[in-house]
Amino acid sequence: NADFSSMKLIVEDIFSPTDTNDDPFAPLEKLFNVENIRTKLQQLQNQIIVQRREGAEIPSAGHYVFRGSPGTGKTTVARTMANILHALEVIASPNLVETSGLNLTGQYLGQTKKVCEEKLDEALGGILFIDEAYELGNGMYGKEAMTTILEAMTSERHSKLVIILAGYPHELDVMLNRNAGMKSRFTNYFDFKDWEADDCIQFFKHLATENGFEFDHSCVDKAKLNELISLKGWGNGRDVSQLWKDATQIRANRVVGDTNLMDRVILKVDMQAALDQMLNNRRTPNAPVMQLAQPEGNVRTDSNEDNENAPNFSKLCCEDISKETSDEDNSDEDDEDDPPRDDGVTDEQWNELQIEKANRKQKLKNSTKEEKKNIIRTEQEIQAKIRQISPCPAGFRWIKVSTGWRCSAGGHFVSDETLEKCFSS
Known part of the structure; x- marks a missing residue:
């Protein structure tokens, strides 16, 4: 049997949830800190097996709250869950529709209900994943968004739809406390932990093995890594994946002229330069004005x-x-x-x-x-x-x-x- 205590999270560009496997739970073996998810899904599977054997009605999958910071694997787990629940015939389709609380809240009367209903219908038979769900309920039309979603959760048309709310723990709790009816329908809570330095180093080792590189944990400056983790904007697995990509690019620049080089090794100088680069980008500049780049697209405006x-x-x-x-x-x-x-x-x-x-x-x-x-x-x-x-x-x-x-x-x-x-x- 696999030792699930040693599971490590991989980011979305490493694992494609569309990969097929006879065991619908196999993709979870590639994820980090998902033992509670696996246990709950296995319990649901056992319930389905017993109820089918006894001729009882198959239970619904329920609705979920994914609490955690960006980059901790919430979206990846949601995509994997869609495949698992479909394999168990709990939902009709492995379709996962991704949106956000902000995108479900309109800018004028009537727009919110229409936007919500379109997304709910798009996810029909599958999973609707609402990231930054704490935006629901905010503003003049936020209450309409929550009401529309609650109506769908109690309707026959959307009875087989699974809804996942994702975001920061405190903000999600505040949002759900605004509507007791909605809170009572989200009974499954999964907590995604922030990555620590040791998690990052283990993931580097995994990536090295996966890509045919030699890598030693001693080449990572743990003090600098901890500083990076402490800075605002830390993206957990997302940032670790970016660090690895930066380190391999820096190595390529270092060895490009050595045509006789045979060993694929990430050295301390490569990782150090990658860490310094990201730290310089994240540290607060001395200038008093916050520099914010102009958006390049999909910015919501009041054009109606x-x-x-x-x-x-x-x-x-x-x-x-x-x-x-x-x-x-x-x-x-x-x-x-x-x-x-x-x-x-x-x-x-x-x-x-x-x-x-x-x-x-x-x-x-x-x-x-x-x-x-x-x-x-x-x-x-x-x-x-x-x-x-x-x-x-x-x-x-x-x-x-x-x-x-x-x-x-x-x-x-x-x-x-x-x-x-x-x-x-």
């Missing part, structure tokens, strides 16, 4: 007729900058008109927002004139970007909170993860 009378966000942004930079001495007083609380904003969200508003005001008050200008300039750079992907219809200022940015009235939220995806270079 319903939003013709919406505020001019570019104008609002310029007005904000003019207002705040014209008199830096009073900028801490001008930062908010404290709009009333939006409907659907939880006490937890509202309290956090008020605390962060107060913290910002105090920070500006304690700053020098030059520091104020830098803080305001940095904020406005970010706010201009946020308004491109998720404009607040009322034009309220965005406030930095624990995992993203929320508008002053609380009803609109953009996660750090979403912002990074849209504007990463």
Whole structure:
């Protein structure tokens, strides 16, 4: 029997979930920390075998919550689950439809329901995977998204559909707590752990073996690897895969002139250079302004007729900058008109927002004139970007909170993860 305690996660470009195998559970042997998933799926398989033998109705697969950071294998496991559940004849199709909470939330009345229904129908008979699902319920039309999904979960048409919500643990819990009916229908929770340095090194060894390279763990600077893991934006398996690709490219540049070279070896100098390269990209620069690249496509905008009378966000942004930079001495007083609380904003969200508003005001008050200008300039750079992907219809200022940015009235939220995806270079 396989020792599943030693399983290691491989990223999506290493394992293709479309690979066929007589054992539907075989793909899970290539994954890391999925023993709980395997156990639950085996329990479901046993239940199906017994119920078929006794002539009882085959149970539904239920719905799942995948909690974890980016790059921990959530999407890969979802694709594998689709094949397994289809092999067990629990779902009619191995089809997995991927979307996000942000993409399921429309920008005008009626759009959200239509978008949700289209995705639900597309996934009919298979699995609907909603990444960053904590975006559901945010904003003016977020409640409509949750209601539409809940209606589908209780309808006969979608009774065989499996829905997976994925994202950060705390944010998912907050989202589900907004709707007791929805929370009660997600009874299967899988937690995906962040990678530690030893996990990364083991994965490097796996990749070396897989690609015919010699590799020794001593060539990895563990201190630098731990620093990289501690920095914002760490992508777990995704980043480890990129590090490996960078190291092999650096090695190629090193040996290209040596036509007699026979050994395929990743040296310490190769891995060191790859680590330094990624660290330099991730470390916060000394400049006070956050540099965000312009998006190249698929950025959501208010181009529909319903939003013709919406505020001019570019104008609002310029007005904000003019207002705040014209008199830096009073900028801490001008930062908010404290709009009333939006409907659907939880006490937890509202309290956090008020605390962060107060913290910002105090920070500006304690700053020098030059520091104020830098803080305001940095904020406005970010706010201009946020308004491109998720404009607040009322034009309220965005406030930095624990995992993203929320508008002053609380009803609109953009996660750090979403912002990074849209504007990463």
